[in-house]
Amino acid sequence: MNKVLAFDMGATSIRGIVGYIEGGKLITEEVMRMSHSIKNKNGRLYWDFDTILNKIADTIIENKDVSCIGIDTWGVDFGVLDKNGELIDTPFSYRDEKYSIGREAAKEKMSELEIFKNSGNQIMTINTVFQLLTLKKLNPDIYEKADKMLMMPDLIFYMLTGKKIGEETIWSTTGLYDMGQRKVSDTIFEKLELKKSLVPEIVKATEAIGSTRDSKIEALRSLDIDVIPVCTHDTASALLMTDSFLDEDSMFLSCGTWSLIGSAVDKCIINDKAYENNLTNELGFNSKPMFFKNITGLYLLEKYKSQLEKKLDRKISFDEISDYVKCLDKNLPLIDMDAEVFARESIDVKTEIDKFIENNGDKIPQDDFDYFAIIYESMVDKYIEVKSDIEKILNKSFKKIHIIGGGAKSSVLTSMIADKMWVEVKAGPYESSALGNILLSLLHLKEVKDLKNGIELILGSCEIKRIDSK
DSSP states (O other), X not given: OXXXXXXXXXXXXXXXXXXXXXXXXXXXXXXXXXXXXXEEETTEEEEOHHHHHHHHHHHHXXXXXXXXXXXXXXXXXEEEEOTTSOBOSOOBOTTOTTXXXXXXXXXXXXXXXXXXXXXXXXXXXXXXXXXXXXXXXXXXXXXXXXXXXXXXXHHHHHHHHSOOEEEHHHHTTSSSEETTTTEEOHHHHHHTTOOGGGOOEEEOTTSOOEEGGGOSSGGGTTOOOEEEOOOOXXXXXXXXXXXXXXXXXXXXXXXXXXXXXXXXXSSOXXXXXXXXXXXXXXXXXXXXXXXXXXXXXXXXXXXXXXXXXXXXXXXXOXXXXXXXXXXXXXXXXXXXXXXXXGGOTTOOHHHHHHHHHHHTTOOOOXXXXXXXXXXXXXXXXXXXXXXXXXXXXXXXXXXXXXXXXGGGGXXXXXXXXXXHHTOEEEEOOSSHHHXXXXXXXXXXXXXXXXXXXXXXXXXXXXXXXXXXXX
């Protein structure tokens, strides 16, 4: 029996989960969970990378009987190495508002439609391409010293193995990778005058193997544990656990800090309609195209919950929120979950929602708890809009949605989706990114026969609920 260790890194917490097969079922054990936060230094927002890396190293040492390690993280963020392979500076966070500088700089050389047509990515200020341009403009010393840029999971892979690679699914989030051509975009690098030499060797998930014996972390070199690039973008790992990965007639909704709603498709959709609707293409396992939209998700609800707890000087449980929203019997105004203000780190949620509502000529709610309902209702309203946009472009109608991530736990949200979208809902698994990560490590070790067998085995070991529309 081979055990594997998955590091599943979200924007607010990191999980370390050991998985193995016993009695025809997947057994998982959470061996580490750590909250982490963004740090402000000299007016810029950074990840606390040293703390993250030290916790990962400690967790490996505490679980040295595992045979394989996989890492998945959020998209778009990266670190840069110098010619000696040393990390030049702590990686910036996508929440940094300075990236608007890079976006404006890009517009001077390429239209955003042209960037979309050469990448296939939804145009968002947080995109790696705009981050890199911002680095070049604000930190030219770092940019000039940089020899390689490694996306966040690739950077951790490098620290654990000494190997510099770029895994395809995480690179498909950058705005620098031509999804139609399945390679880095020459046009974008040339027109935006960026160094293409920064790009490492791009590999597909599971196509490279490293070992902790070659780690940049001395304490890990006495171990000899395989480290593989799984689907290192957490969304790509998570979607392995949805019906959508094998059934293109089912939509997926990955509902966590961000909401990602869409469908697996035969080929990338890179046309004017996709651009106008601000939709995106990314790649899943074995280069499978995914067509969807990124929307601010539970981040806004959790941010508001934290701010209201501080105001009321008490904790608020999700059960309390759910009970209030379920019993609510009044019409409330909606907000646009696409508005960039609702994704900002510095946001005062109530203030910004009030501004949005007033600008639309609606009345501000009187009860603090009404804002939870506004956020839930606005999320579902945006899902309805995106579903319609995707259906028109694909010329098909979806009757099923498979929801994964933390939002799948919410009976309020899943019921709203079933009732308002008139779809059959499957909810779960909740730790889907970690499970997709574990699956590919088990596949690497030949603990499962093939991908389909592995998916069925894992889903058969998880709690999954079905919700029908009323």
